[in-house]
Amino acid sequence: EMSTKIAQNEKMQAEFISQLSHELRTPVAVILAECETLEQGQPSPEEYKGGVAVIHRQAEQMSRLIGQLLHITRLEQGTQKVSFEQADLGELAEVVCEQQRLLAPEDTTLTCQTQPLTLELDVLLMTRLLNNLISNAFRYGVPGGHVDVSVRREGDNAVLTVADDGIGIAPEQQEHIWQRFYQVDPARSGGEGTGLGLYMVQQIARLHGGTVSVDSAPGKGSTFTVRLPIRPAE
Numbered sequence: 001e002m003s004t005k006i007a008q009n010e011k012m013q014a015e016f017i018s019q020l021s022h023e024l025r026t027p028v029a030v031i032l033a034e035c036e037t038l039e040q041g042q043p044s045p046e047e048y049k050g051g052v053a054v055i056h057r058q059a060e061q062m063s064r065l066i067g068q069l070l071h072i073t074r075l076e077q078g079t080q081k082v083s084f085e086q087a088d089l090g091e092l093a094e095v096v097c098e099q100q101r102l103l104a105p106e107d108t109t110l111t112c113q114t115q116p117l118t119l120e121l122d123v124l125l126m127t128r129l130l131n132n133l134i135s136n137a138f139r140y141g142v143p144g145g146h147v148d149v150s151v152r153r154e155g156d157n158a159v160l161t162v163a164d165d166g167i168g169i170a171p172e173q174q175e176h177i178w179q180r181f182y183q184v185d186p187a188r189s190g191g192e193g194t195g196l197g198l199y200m201v202q203q204i205a206r207l208h209g210g211t212v213s214v215d216s217a218p219g220k221g222s223t224f225t226v227r228l229p230i231r232p233a234e
C-alpha cells in the first residue's frame with residue numbers, strides 16, 4: 001500500500017513539473033526575445049519603453065502563476081494553516097462584491113443578494129474563492145453584461161452562486177475546467193489568467209467539506225454553485 005502511494009505521488013509530481021514547465025515556457029520565451037531585441041538593436045525611447053512593458057507583463061504573469069501554485073501546494077500538503085471560525089457568509093459576500101465593483105469592467109453590473117448565514121469558514125480562503133469566481137465572471141462576460149452573486153440556505157447547506165450572462169462553456173469543456181492550467185478561452189484572460197482559479201475554488205470548497213459545480217451553455221452564460229455544510233456550533 002505504501003509503495004502504491006509513493007508511486008502515485010511520484011506520478012503526480014512528474015505531471016505537475018511537466019505542466020509547470022509548459023506554462024512557464026511561453027512567458028520565458030517572450031522575455032528572452034524582448035531582451036535580445038533591445039540588446040541587439042538601437043531602440044527608440046518609445047520602443048524601449050514598449051519592450052520593458054512587455055517584459056514586465058510577462059514577469060507579473062509568472063509571479064502570479066508561481067504564487068498560486070505555492071498556495072495550492074501548501075493546501076494539498078496540509079502545510080497551509082486553515083483557520084475556521086464562525087462567520088457570516090452573506091456578509092462576507094457583500095463585502096467582496098463591494099470591493100469587486102471597483103474592478104468590474106465599466107459596463108458590467110454586479111449585484112449581490114444574500115441572507116445572514118453563519119457557518120464555520122476560513123474567511124481568507126472563502127474570500128479567495130469568491131474573488132476567483134467573480135473575476136472569472138468578469139473575464140468571460142459580454143459588453144453590458146451582468147454578474148449576480150447570491151447566498152441562501154437550502155436545508156443543512158449554505159448555497160453560494162455566482163452567475164453571469166457571458167460566453168458560456170461548451171459541454172465537452174465543463175469536465176476539464178477544474179483541472180490545473182485549463183482555460184476555456186485563453187485569449188479572454190488578457191494575459192492575466194493562469195488556469196488555476198477554478199482548481200483553487202474546488203480545493204477550497206473541499207476543505208470546507210463542500211462541493212462546487214457549474215451549469216452552463218454556450219452563449220447563455222454560466223452559474224457556479226458552491227454548497228457548504230452548516231454545522232451546529234459546538
